Amino acid sequence: MKSWNCAKAVKRQFVCNVVTLAGLTLAICGGYLAGTSCSALNREGPDVTCDDLRNGEVNACKDGIIATCVGDRVVYRVCDDSKACDQDWQLPGAYICGESKAE
Numbered sequence: 001m002k003s004w005n006c007a008k009a010v011k012r013q014f015v016c017n018v019v020t021l022a023g024l025t026l027a028i029c030g031g032y033l034a035g036t037s038c039s040a041l042n043r044e045g046p047d048v049t050c051d052d053l054r055n056g057e058v059n060a061c062k063d064g065i066i067a068t069c070v071g072d073r074v075v076y077r078v079c080d081d082s083k084a085c086d087q088d089w090q091l092p093g094a095y096i097c098g099e100s101k102a103e
Helices: 002-041
Strands: 060-062 065-070 073-078
Touching: none
Parallel strands: none
Antiparallel strands: 060 065, 065 073
16 A cells, blocks of 8 residues: 555656646746847837927937927837838928827
């Protein structure tokens, strides 16, 4: 009877080790993949102040992120298209995310 319990304990330990190893592998690989995909999607946006934006008179755009001054702080809007700033229809200082003015 003791040998059966021992075999059961060994089997349980083996399953526990496999589950732990799988969990650890998933955590490492999942973290790596998440970090890689986030880095690939990371955009900086314009590095500006409200003085640069003439206290809200104009806005700035870089990597699909529009910076606007609201009150005394810079507010950022992230466009779906990372190339929105470079579109032919953009007006410098009056950037919008989409060609349609009804945003």
